Amino acid sequence: MTPSAFRPASFRRLAPLAALALVGTLGACKGGGGELVVDDSVGVTALRSPCPLVEIPDMTGDVTLFTDPARTDAGAIDLTASITNLRSTCDDAKGQTELSTEATFDVYARRTDTRGARRVVLPYFSAVMRGGNVVIAKRLGSVTIDFVDGQERAQATGRAGSTVDRSEATLPDNVRKLLTRKRKAGQADAATDPLALPEVRSALAKASFELVVGFQLTDAQLKYNATR
Numbered sequence: 001m002t003p004s005a006f007r008p009a010s011f012r013r014l015a016p017l018a019a020l021a022l023v024g025t026l027g028a029c030k031g032g033g034g035e036l037v038v039d040d041s042v043g044v045t046a047l048r049s050p051c052p053l054v055e056i057p058d059m060t061g062d063v064t065l066f067t068d069p070a071r072t073d074a075g076a077i078d079l080t081a082s083i084t085n086l087r088s089t090c091d092d093a094k095g096q097t098e099l100s101t102e103a104t105f106d107v108y109a110r111r112t113d114t115r116g117a118r119r120v121v122l123p124y125f126s127a128v129m130r131g132g133n134v135v136i137a138k139r140l141g142s143v144t145i146d147f148v149d150g151q152e153r154a155q156a157t158g159r160a161g162s163t164v165d166r167s168e169a170t171l172p173d174n175v176r177k178l179l180t181r182k183r184k185a186g187q188a189d190a191a192t193d194p195l196a197l198p199e200v201r202s203a204l205a206k207a208s209f210e211l212v213v214g215f216q217l218t219d220a221q222l223k224y225n226a227t228r
Helices: 173-180 198-206 219-227
Strands: 023-025 028-030 035-039 043-048 053-056 062-066 077-091 098-111 118-130 134-147 153-165 209-215
Touching: 053 077, 062 219, 077 118, 077 209, 098 118, 098 134, 098 209, 118 153, 134 153, 153 209, 173 198
Parallel strands: 028 077, 053 209
Antiparallel strands: 023 053, 035 043, 062 077, 077 098, 098 153, 118 134, 118 209
16 A cells, blocks of 8 residues: 555544554553564564554655745755654553554654744644555644744644554454464474464454554655655
8 A cells, every 4th residue: 555545635434443564653552451463484472462553654754845846856945844753652451442542743844944934734644554454544634833033943743543442453362372372293283374374364464453644745745755
């Protein structure tokens, strides 16, 4: 899935509440009800929280504005901005039926012309994804950057959130048993990797959620980020 897939302009909740191979920061969770951490190369390695990961999709963490829409050279750059310091909280304590995640992030901006006060409004999206490629819900927001006269750099803070049904983010018992069952040498299935089983891989995908945050970019801005 490419970042352009996030272009729908309204928030939609399509199903009980996500995972791209993206760049970002893991969400911080508190609580005790862990889920399995699975690595394709070594199998089950630890327990993970069922809380969604929080990440910034590739090519959506930066935006560049130009003084002339027909130009994309360095001499025409008007303003650049980046999303950074993405962090989150999520309570995954046992007994809760929903996992609510709250994320915050900073936007750092730099303008080339420092004359006069200026306000810039930058749109961003937050989306809940499931299984690496399915957008379950999306919301649009904006951050406002205020420059005072003579100021080159400014910053602002944005927020995002998601709600995931805990049962949807939990592996079925039969899959957990397949992944954790001890195998002894000589058994018929001792050399069989449970991660190779279609039903296991499907269950892992269905239980994987992410909250992703990035700038809501135009096609031209995405193209610039992809080729610069």
